[in-house]
Amino acid sequence: MEFHWGKLHSFKAIVERLQIKFTFFASDGMPLRAKADLALKQYKDEAERPLQNPTSHTPTLHTVHRLGFGETLDRVAAQHYGDPTRWRLIAEANSVVDPFALEPGSLLVIPELPVRRRG
Template sequence: MPAAQTPPSSQKAFLETEDGTTVPCLFNPAQLKITRSNTWAGAALPGRGVTRLRYTGANSGVLRVDLFFDTTDTGTDVSAHTGTIVDLMEVDPTLPGTDETKHSVRPPYVTFHWGDLHSFKAVIEHLDLTFTYFSSTGMPLRATMGLVLRQYEESQAFGRQNPTSGTPRPHRVHRVQAGETLDRISAQYYGDATRWRLLASANAIADPLALRPGSMLTIPKLDS
């Protein structure tokens, strides 16, 4: 009998800047949205019906991703992690091709990586950051961030993806009961209450303290 294959371990998503610096995501996203579009043009002619269109070119691709940050386990300021990504929207005069004397500066481009998936080179076009939980002293401990990455140059990214990479493999589902919390559900299925963040990441839960009774949770299978 052939030996059973060992399932691949879950890999963390991260952003890579053009100088090779990596910015890790604390939790893997629940989904990615990729938008591609083409531009077509046509001139209406008197006495004719539907205008025949002419292809004029492709538009930049767009990648949308929502990220989750939580540092309640360490009690440290979560903005230490979110701020690293926010800083990527600032202009950097040290980048190749920039010239402050000619007012020609720009922020760096980034690439999103997750397992076998590698995005096109992109700039952060839009960022929404929301702090959702604070310590008693007002320190932010939990946040969500919506990123819109716009393609920077021609790319063949987003070809066929290896379906075994990235997201944890679903194992079962759980219907939330009134009064349940993620740490209690984690203890029930994993025997370890501290694994609640795996449930939060797999189900894109921004506020683990606000579970809705009756909702269904995916319970990822742990890697052996």
């Protein structure tokens, strides 16, 4: 697939994850509103430019998380990494100085975990 967002036409991608939660239905049961969580992974063609985030032009892939009321970085880390002790990765990626002063509704970049290579 090719990714388009408004006037942004930037990269070929594969769908890595898609979760849809229906939140509102008509009286006949037809879904009228849904929340979608979509993760795309850029497809790299050797003849094309290197992998990069199309909006920030960073070479690393990441997810974005909208902070809910009462959520903390350790809970976000547990949700995305399965390990609450990795909250510092999220704090560093978002230049968080005070993890207790986060505002609900804020968008947080969730960087991919570093890959360990055996050598």
